[in-house]
Amino acid sequence: xxxxxxxxxxxxxxxxxxxxxYILLLLGLxxxxxxxxxxxxxxxxxxxxxFSKSLLPHPFTLVNYERLFTSARFxxxxxxxxxQVSILSTIGQILSCSMAAFVLSLYRFRGRAxxxxxxxxxxxxxxxxxxxxxxxxxxxxGLVGTKxxxxxxxxxxxxxxxxxxxQYFSALPGELAEAARVDGxxxxxxxxTIYLPMAKPALAxxxxxxxxxxxxxxxxxxxxxPSNQRLTTxxxxxxxxxxxxAGQWSFLMACAVxxxxxxxxxxxxxxxxxxxxxxxxxxx
Amino acid sequence: xxxxxxxxGSDRLWVLLFLIPSLFGVALGGxxxxxxxxxxxxxxxxxxxxxxWVGLANYIASLKDSQFxxxxxxxxxxxxxxxxxxxxxxLSAALLLNRRLPGQGFFRAAFFFPSLTSAxxxxxxxxxxxxxxxxxxxxxxxxxxxxxxTWMGSKTIFWAVTxxxxxxxxxxxxxxxxxxxxxxxxxxxxxxxxxxxxxxRRFFKITLPLISPAIFFQIVxxxxxxxQAFEYIYMLARRQQGASEMTTAVxxxxxxxxxxxxxxxxxxxxxxxxxxxxxxxxxYFRAEKRFVYYE
Numbered sequence: 391x392x393x394x395x396x397x398x399x400x401x402x403x404x405x406x407x408x409x410x411x412y413i414l415l416l417l418g419l420x421x422x423x424x425x426x427x428x429x430x431x432x433x434x435x436x437x438x439x440x441f442s443k444s445l446l447p448h449p450f451t452l453v454n455y456e457r458l459f460t461s462a463r464f465x466x467x468x469x470x471x472x473x474q475v476s477i478l479s480t481i482g483q484i485l486s487c488s489m490a491a492f493v494l495s496l497y498r499f500r501g502r503a504x505x506x507x508x509x510x511x512x513x514x515x516x517x518x519x520x521x522x523x524x525x526x527x528x529x530x531x532g533l534v535g536t537k538x539x540x541x542x543x544x545x546x547x548x549x550x551x552x553x554x555x556x557q558y559f560s561a562l563p564g565e566l567a568e569a570a571r572v573d574g575x576x577x578x579x580x581x582x583t584i585y586l587p588m589a590k591p592a593l594a595x596x597x598x599x600x601x602x603x604x605x606x607x608x609x610x611x612x613x614x615x616p617s618n619q620r621l622t623t624x625x626x627x628x629x630x631x632x633x634x635x636a637g638q639w640s641f642l643m644a645c646a647v648x649x650x651x652x653x654x655x656x657x658x659x660x661x662x663x664x665x666x667x668x669x670x671x672x673x674x
Numbered sequence: 675x676x677x678x679x680x681x682x683g684s685d686r687l688w689v690l691l692f693l694i695p696s697l698f699g700v701a702l703g704g705x706x707x708x709x710x711x712x713x714x715x716x717x718x719x720x721x722x723x724x725x726x727w728v729g730l731a732n733y734i735a736s737l738k739d740s741q742f743x744x745x746x747x748x749x750x751x752x753x754x755x756x757x758x759x760x761x762x763x764x765l766s767a768a769l770l771l772n773r774r775l776p777g778q779g780f781f782r783a784a785f786f787f788p789s790l791t792s793a794x795x796x797x798x799x800x801x802x803x804x805x806x807x808x809x810x811x812x813x814x815x816x817x818x819x820x821x822x823x824t825w826m827g828s829k830t831i832f833w834a835v836t837x838x839x840x841x842x843x844x845x846x847x848x849x850x851x852x853x854x855x856x857x858x859x860x861x862x863x864x865x866x867x868x869x870x871x872x873x874x875r876r877f878f879k880i881t882l883p884l885i886s887p888a889i890f891f892q893i894v895x896x897x898x899x900x901x902q903a904f905e906y907i908y909m910l911a912r913r914q915q916g917a918s919e920m921t922t923a924v925x926x927x928x929x930x931x932x933x934x935x936x937x938x939x940x941x942x943x944x945x946x947x948x949x950x951x952x953x954x955x956x957x958y959f960r961a962e963k964r965f966v967y968y969e
């Protein structure tokens with residue numbers, strides 16, 4: 391077993407190991423970052439050059455991005471719609487989940503355990519089962535063909551957010567609320583001035599997950615706003631452009647860049663929180 | 675954890691007010707709409723004329739419908755390929771990143787980012803990668819003299835769509851595995867090394883058992899996602915008039931329910947899909963006792 395100098399052998403093995411690791415990591419980088427670079431590079435090529443052999447754009451052009459303002463003039467409306475829906479959804483989840491989580495973790499009342507179980511049941515119910523009843527409800531309310539169904543349900547709590555925040559509130563000392571109550575603070579006051587500010591990290595995590603989830607969503611926008619270019623979200627817009635501008639890759643890639651950019655910015659700003667949050671929850 | 679405070683006076687009203695959104699959510703979302711779906715699955719509801727009770731007709735029709743059976747079989751085939759591919763890739767990536775190397779954080783971010791971006795944008799890029807003329811893949815194959823392949827044709831589309839799907843899902847599993855790997859006490863490895871255990875042995879005897887709860891968790895998540903696969907398939911495999919080169923169960927539900935407004939039948943299919951998911955979960959949680967190691 392122990393031939394030669396063990397520490398030298400170990401050092402050599404570890405150097406070889408690191409080298410092999412880096413080669414594999416670089417391969418991984420090509421696989422995972424490559425498509426984004428390919429998307430970016432194509433978006434800066436002039437349409438006539440999209441099939442060119444070189445991967446780098448030559449000549450470099452912004453003509454595809456200019457077209458986003460001229461021929462695809464609905465795209466910016468769709469960007470606005472996506473922002474609107476995502477921001478409203480985020481506000482809705484933050485408010486409704488934290489309110490429920492606060493009451494569920496701090497107060498004793500009848501049916502508390504049952505209600506929490508019913509809320510959590512949402513984690514295991516497949517989305518398809520809720521799609522049709524919700525569609526029927528919104529069509530009775532005359533809201534099909536508007537953006538309302540895409541965000542209004544976010545104001546009705548949710549399994550994931552309520553669970554996450556309840557865990558957080560339960561870990562905070564309960565004496566805080568008790569002391570505040572002795573001082574005559576009402577329940578909403580305790581919630582808004584003491585507990586909500588303390589839950590900032592968890593709220594930020596929930597906000598990021600809700601925003602990105604809503605920004606990326608395709609199914610419900612496709613159901614509620616399948617063809618109204620003015621009102622629909624960017625994901626549906628992209629799926630329509632895919633057919634409308636079929637084969638115009640340099641232009642389509644510019645559209646894709648626009649849709650990825652906000653998520654990239656959020657990721658760059660909050661990378662740590664997103665990665666740690668995903669590790670804990672296992673949910674995107 | 676035990677709730678600590680007993681509501682007094684106006685608190686009672688506030689407790690109720692704070693819960694009203696979630697009460698509506700339970701009624702309209704999760705539990706309530708599941709019940710409605712089950713009811714609808716026994717009707718011929720088409721969103722226009724009033725529904726009629728048709729008993730088990732939808733269920734019998736679905737189980738005899740070759741389209742539905744094929745969609746289920748496509749979904750299962752997809753799941754059987756997708757889950758192991760995601761697991762192996764995500765675990766390999768996590769093992770590679772589980773060393774303290776310069777640049778580790780950068781690689782981790784780059785590998786994770788695809789699972790944060792929208793399936794729509796990613797699928798759009800993949801349709802360009804797979805494009806027959808000038809797509810990245812055919813261009814790369816052209817360098818070694820292989821003539822262009824129609825990746826989106828009926829022979830290869832299953833694999834093309836599956837690979838794109840896996841690509842978009844590796845990151846989330848990797849992050850979960852990485853967290854689990856970092857929680858394994860290094861003491862165990864040192865002890866095993868002193869006892870002369872090789873690296874393969876250490877992996878199978880220490881690493882794998884200790885991260886098995888994370889692997890189990892991720893198998894559950896990946897399976898549920900696979901059985902509900904829709905977005906990549908919609909973007910990459912749909913054809914004119916709602917047709918698709920790769921019809922999964924959810925795609926069929928979408929088409930029957932929201933393109934043809936055959937909502938009774940679509941509800942039946944959704945309930946059947948939910949049943950399939952439940953069956954998978956029951957099997958998984960039975961297997962869990964045998965294969966998953968909890969400290």
